[in-house]
Amino acid sequence: MSLDHTTMEKKEKSLTINDVEDGNDDPKVNHRGWKAMPYIIGNETFEKLGAIGTLANLLVYLTTVFNLKSITATNMINIFNGCTNLSTLLGAFFSDTYFGRYHTLGFCTVASFVGLLMIQLTAAIKSLHPPHCGKESTTCQGPTTGQMAFLLAGFGSLLVGAAGIRPCNLAFGADQFNPTTESGKKGINSFFNWYFFTINFAMFVSLTLIVYIQSNVSWAIGLAIPAALMFLSCVVFYMGSRIYVRVKATGSPMTSVVQVLVVAMKKRKLKLPQNPSLSLFTYMPPKSLNSKLPYTYQFRFLDKAAIITPDDQINQDGSPFHPWSLCSIQQVEEVKCLVRVIPIWLSSMIYFIANVQQNTVLVFQALQSDRRISTHANNFKIPAASYGVFSMLTMSIFLALYDRKIVPLLRKLTGRETGITILQRMGIGMFLATLCMLVSGIVEQQRRTLALTNPIGMVPRKGAISSMSGLWFIPQLVLSGLSESFTSVGQVEFYYKQFPENMRSIAGSLFFCVMAGSSYLSTLLITIVHRVTSKSSTGNWIPEDLNKGRLDYFYYVVFGIEVVNLGYFLVCAKWYKYKESGTSDLVELHEVSKEKEKEKSASGV
Numbered sequence: 057m058s059l060d061h062t063t064m065e066k067k068e069k070s071l072t073i074n075d076v077e078d079g080n081d082d083p084k085v086n087h088r089g090w091k092a093m094p095y096i097i098g099n100e101t102f103e104k105l106g107a108i109g110t111l112a113n114l115l116v117y118l119t120t121v122f123n124l125k126s127i128t129a130t131n132m133i134n135i136f137n138g139c140t141n142l143s144t145l146l147g148a149f150f151s152d153t154y155f156g157r158y159h160t161l162g163f164c165t166v167a168s169f170v171g172l173l174m175i176q177l178t179a180a181i182k183s184l185h186p187p188h189c190g191k192e193s194t195t196c197q198g199p200t201t202g203q204m205a206f207l208l209a210g211f212g213s214l215l216v217g218a219a220g221i222r223p224c225n226l227a228f229g230a231d232q233f234n235p236t237t238e239s240g241k242k243g244i245n246s247f248f249n250w251y252f253f254t255i256n257f258a259m260f261v262s263l264t265l266i267v268y269i270q271s272n273v274s275w276a277i278g279l280a281i282p283a284a285l286m287f288l289s290c291v292v293f294y295m296g297s298r299i300y301v302r303v304k305a306t307g308s309p310m311t312s313v314v315q316v317l318v319v320a321m322k323k324r325k326l327k328l329p330q331n332p333s334l335s336l337f338t339y340m341p342p343k344s345l346n347s348k349l350p351y352t353y354q355f356r357f358l359d360k361a362a363i364i365t366p367d368d369q370i371n372q373d374g375s376p377f378h379p380w381s382l383c384s385i386q387q388v389e390e391v392k393c394l395v396r397v398i399p400i401w402l403s404s405m406i407y408f409i410a411n412v413q414q415n416t417v418l419v420f421q422a423l424q425s426d427r428r429i430s431t432h433a434n435n436f437k438i439p440a441a442s443y444g445v446f447s448m449l450t451m452s453i454f455l456a457l458y459d460r461k462i463v464p465l466l467r468k469l470t471g472r473e474t475g476i477t478i479l480q481r482m483g484i485g486m487f488l489a490t491l492c493m494l495v496s497g498i499v500e501q502q503r504r505t506l507a508l509t510n511p512i513g514m515v516p517r518k519g520a521i522s523s524m525s526g527l528w529f530i531p532q533l534v535l536s537g538l539s540e541s542f543t544s545v546g547q548v549e550f551y552y553k554q555f556p557e558n559m560r561s562i563a564g565s566l567f568f569c570v571m572a573g574s575s576y577l578s579t580l581l582i583t584i585v586h587r588v589t590s591k592s593s594t595g596n597w598i599p600e601d602l603n604k605g606r607l608d609y610f611y612y613v614v615f616g617i618e619v620v621n622l623g624y625f626l627v628c629a630k631w632y633k634y635k636e637s638g639t640s641d642l643v644e645l646h647e648v649s650k651e652k653e654k655e656k657s658a659s660g661v
Contacts, residue, residue, distance in 0.1 A: 090243065092296060092299050092300060093232070095292055095293065095295055095296025095300075096225070096228065096229045096232065096293075097250070097251070097254050098289075098292040099161075099165070099225075099296075100229075100254060100289075101254050101255075101257070101289075102258075102285045102288045102292060103221060103289040104258035104259065105261060105262055105282065105285040105289075106168065106169070106172055106282040106284075106285040106289060107168060107172070107214070107217075108258060108262040108282075110172055110175055110279060113267045113270050113271065113278075113441040114133060115129055115130065115133055115416065115419050115441065116419065117179075117275065118132065118133070120189075121178075121185050121186075121275060122186060122198070122199050122203075122207070123189050123196040123197065123199070124198065126420055127582075127586060130416050130417070130579075131579050131582070131583065133416060134412070134416065135575070135576070135579060137571070138571075138572040138575035138576045138579070139215055139572070140214065140215050140218035140219070140222075140568075140572075141218070141222070141568035141569060141570075141571045141575065142569055142573075143215055143218060144219055144568040144569060144572075145565045147160060147164065147220040147222070147223050147224065148223035148224070148562040149310070149562070150220075151224050152309055152559065152562060153309075156302055157227060158228065158302040160224050161220060161221060161228060161293065162290075162293060162294065164217045164219065164220030165217065165221060165286070165289055165290050165293055166217075166290055167216040167217040167220075168213070168214055168216075168218070168221065168286055168289075169283065169286040169287050169289075169290055170213045171210045171211065171212070171213030171215075172279070172282050172286050173210075173283045174206065174207075174209060174210030175211075175214075175283075176279035176283045177206075177210075178207050179275040179278075180276040180279075183203075184203055184206055185199065185203060186198060186200070186203065218568075222568045223562070223568065226248070226251060227552065227563070228300075229247055229251060230247060230552060230560070231301050231302075232300065232301050233247065248549050249458065250455075250459065252455055252541075252544065252548075253451075253452050253456055253459075256448040257452055259444070259445070259448040260445050260448050260452065262282075264445055266282060267441050269281065270439075271439040271441070272439070309558045309559045309562065310562075312387050313390070313391050313394065315379055315383055315387065316387050316388055316390075317358075317361075319361035319380065319381060319382065319383050320358050320360050320361040320383075322381070323360040323365070324360060326363050328356060328359055328360065328363070336359060336388075337362045337363070337364050337376070337383070337384050337385060338384060338385050338386070339374050339375055339376065339384040340384070340386050344558075346556045346557045349386060349389035349390065349393070349635065350389075351385060352389065352633055354392060354396065354633060355392050355395055355396075358392060359388055361383040361388055362383055362384060362385045362387075362388050365382075367381070393554055393556060393635050394555070396632060396633065397550075397566070399628040399631075399632075400550070400628050400629070400632065401566060401569075403486075403621055403625040403628060404482070404547055405570045405573040405577065406574070406617060406618070407485075407543060407574075407618070407621060407625075408571055408573075408574030409577055409578050409617065409618070410490075410493050410536070410614055411536055411539070412574055412578040413496065413578070413611070413614065414444065414447060414492070414496075414533060414536045415444060416578075417598075417607065418444075418496075418529060418533075419440045420440075420518075420602060421500060421529070421607070422438075422526050422529065423515050424507060424515055424518060424519060424521055424602055424603065425524055425528075426512055426521065426522065426523055426524060426525050426526060427439075428525075428526075429527075438526060443533060444533070446529070446530050446534060446537070447533040447534070447536045447537035447540070448537065449537070450533070450536075450537030450541075451538070451540055454537070454538060454541045455541055455545065458541065462475065474549075478550045478553070479546075479550070479629040479632060480629075481543070481545075481546035482542065482543045482546040482547060483625060484542045485538075485539045485540065485542030485544070485546065486539070486543055486618070486621065486622045486625055488538050488539035489535075489536070489618055490615060490618040490619050491535050492535035492536050492539060493612075493614045493615035494612075494615050495532040495535060496532045497608045497609075497611035497612045498608070499528050499529060499531070500602075500608040500611060502528070503522045503524045503528070504608065506522045507519070507520045507521065507523075507524075507602075507603040508520070508603055510522075511523065518600060518601055519601030519604065520601075520603055522603075547567050548567050551566045551567055553635065554634070581613075581614075582610075585598060586598050589606075594606065597609050597610050
């Protein structure tokens with residue numbers, strides 16, 4: 057009896073752990089869906105409260121505590137953000153190839169905690185930051201080499217954490233739903249919206265309560281709170297270990313991609329058969345995680361990798377004897393999925409330049425604006441780094457409304473499960489981003505004019521404070537929040553659904569690589585504008601004192617870039633073919649309308 061009982065316990069344990077090796081058809085897989093979400097979203101919430109609680113006000117911290125210049129601090133933050141986002145490619149590779157998403161997330165969450173703790177120590181220990189610089193001081197002592205080294209070591213630990221957390225958390229959450237059932241598909245779609253809703257809730261708390269404590273109470277306490285929250289993130293994540301679906305690493309998915317490219321190059325001189333979909337090598341590994349893809353006529357030069365020649369040998373199980381000499385059409389179609397995404401990916405990188413400005417340059421605008429809630433509220437000013445909360449609040453409210461009200465309504469009108477196509481959702485967001493930059497330029501022009509004609513005070517080492525209320529920044533921040541609600545969430549869903557199933561960690565990293573590219577491009581753009589305009593007759597557009605510059609001109613330049621990018625995106629969207637159906641955005645909508653007409657005819661309407 058005891059032996060049977062022990063055996064049953066072992067079986068029960070194996071069922072609970074839910075290790076997935078052979079795909080979703082494995083009978084041992086028990087998708088808990090929303091039951092696993094308290095642990096996953098709880099972990100993500102505390103992680104974002106910790107990370108954002110530190111990073112949101114880091115620009116102010118570097119300029120006020122470490123006494124760095126505004127341009128230096130801005131570029132440093134942009135480069136750091138770019139590196140953390142770019143590192144997700146490496147994290148995704150190690151996750152998919154060696155460790156799996158569960159172990160990668162666990163290790164990197166601990167690494168983030170260590171990084172936040174080190175940054176907190178730079179504020180708590182006097183010897184780890186420069187001497188305080190008085191308001192009347194004209195020269196301030198910068199950080200020593202040792203102080204910067206300790207700070208950068210904390211950044212490095214955060215970099216390791218971000219490398220694994222960012223590409224894996226979304227895919228890990230989606231792994232908990234069964235993609236072969238209707239409820240599972242709806243759960244995945246809803247999870248993306250609620251994931252961003254949770255992130256924005258965390259950002260709301262970070263940009264209000266935590267930033268207020270940092271700016272008005274103590275940097276040591278204000279940075280200790282995020283470190284403590286990150287520790288809670290580690291605890292919550294491991295609490296759910298027994299019920300997670302853990303998709304095991306199956307080796308590098310990039311090997312198959314490289315094989316297709318190499319073999320296609322080897323066979324580039326061969327002619328394609330008349331019926332490629334019927335004549336090319338068709339092999340599907342029996343235990344593949346990937347769904348079978350339909351044949352598409354784009355990028356036909358890659359099809360040559362699947363041409364069978366007299367020299368090619370086939371194993372008894374149907375697999376190629378030399379994988380570097382012959383690839384299946386399934387492998388080719390998977391590579392086509394990646395290639396098709398690249399033009400959309402590039403347009404998304406340009407899109408994010410608009411959003412980067414709302415998180416960096418706007419902080420300096422707010423510092424030189426009237427940040428009082430009203431003229432009677434003399435004792436409370438909105439912290440400059442907290443203005444981003446209006447964007448986050450807009451996004452949180454709209455995403456909940458979109459998921460519960462707008463999507464069901466659109467579903468009835470279009471007959472699509474998601475209401476509108478993913479690319480349509482992204483396009484709407486890009487259009488709103490162009491409006492955001494136009495409004496930003498108009499508001500900055502007004503702020504500067506009032507600062508020169510009707511100042512209400514001075515910011516130490518910055519310049520005059522404009523009498524324009526900081527509340528005038530809200531319209532552009534609302535547009536930014538709405539824009540991200542469409543494009544950012546749409547991008548995550550786009551990459552997740554359009555990539556092969558065994559590359560979903562890499563798909564998650566692609567979103568953050570977009571943000572990395574936009575951070576680098578923004579840094580490059582600011583540097584070029586700063587250097588070119590400093591030698592012009594009109595003067596530097598982005599000086600330390602914004603009242604002496606023309607930041608509004610810079611916003612108009614970004615507006616022009618976003619308009620061109622929107623046109624480029626529309627061309628790419630028209631050309632794009634979705635993985636599931638092999639049809640373009642416009643063709644898919646046409647097919648949906650035809651189906652609806654058939655339904656109406658059948659019902660006698």
